[in-house]
Structure formats: C-alpha cells, structure tokens
Amino acid sequence: MDWIPIVLVTFKALVLATGMFYAIKWHYDQGKKKKDPAAEQRAVLRASGKVIAIFLLLLLVVGLGTYYVVKMVGLETVM
Structure with missing residues (x-):
C-alpha cells in the first residue's frame, strides 16, 4: 500500500x-x-472571429435554455 x-x-x-x-x-x-506576418495576422483574426462566433452562439443557447427552463418551472419573468 x-x-x-x-x-x-x-x-x-x-x-x-x-x-x-x-x-x-x-x-x-x-x-x-x-512566416509571412500578414498571413499570420489573417490567421489570428480568422481564429478570433471563430471564437467570438462560437461564444455568441453558446451564449444564445444558454439564454434560450434558461428561458425555457424558467417557463417550464413556472417562474415569473420580467419582460
């Protein structure tokens, strides 16, 4: 042991x-x-755009999921 x-x-x-x-x-x-600095900059910008798009999509999914769960449970929402 x-x-x-x-x-x-x-x-x-x-x-x-x-x-x-x-x-x-x-x-x-x-x-x-x-490496070509311009190509590297384009790659970084493209990757940053993808990360931002994925983040916003996940934020939307979490928000809609939360809204659905709140409505399903019967809690009141302020809208």
Whole structure:
C-alpha cells in the first residue's frame, strides 16, 4: 500500500516532464519557421472571429435554455 503514492507520483512526474519537453521543442521549432506576418495576422483574426462566433452562439443557447427552463418551472419573468 505504501508503494502506490511513489509509483503514481513518479508516473505523474514522467508524464509532465515529457509534456514539457515536447511543448518547449514545439515552440522552439515554431520560432525557427519563417512566416509571412500578414498571413499570420489573417490567421489570428480568422481564429478570433471563430471564437467570438462560437461564444455568441453558446451564449444564445444558454439564454434560450434558461428561458425555457424558467417557463417550464413556472417562474415569473420580467419582460
């Protein structure tokens, strides 16, 4: 029973160390690549637009779901 924490902590340390190694390696390799600044800016703007659109869609879904649950339960809404 006493060996379980040792094995699990060792496994966790190995997984985190491996993940950190590959994260650092990936960032280093990305820094070596030459990219067009305009293309990178377009990609960032496109990704930002997608994130905003998804956020607004989810906000609408949560709002409509909340409204439906409030009506179903019978609570009064101020409208």
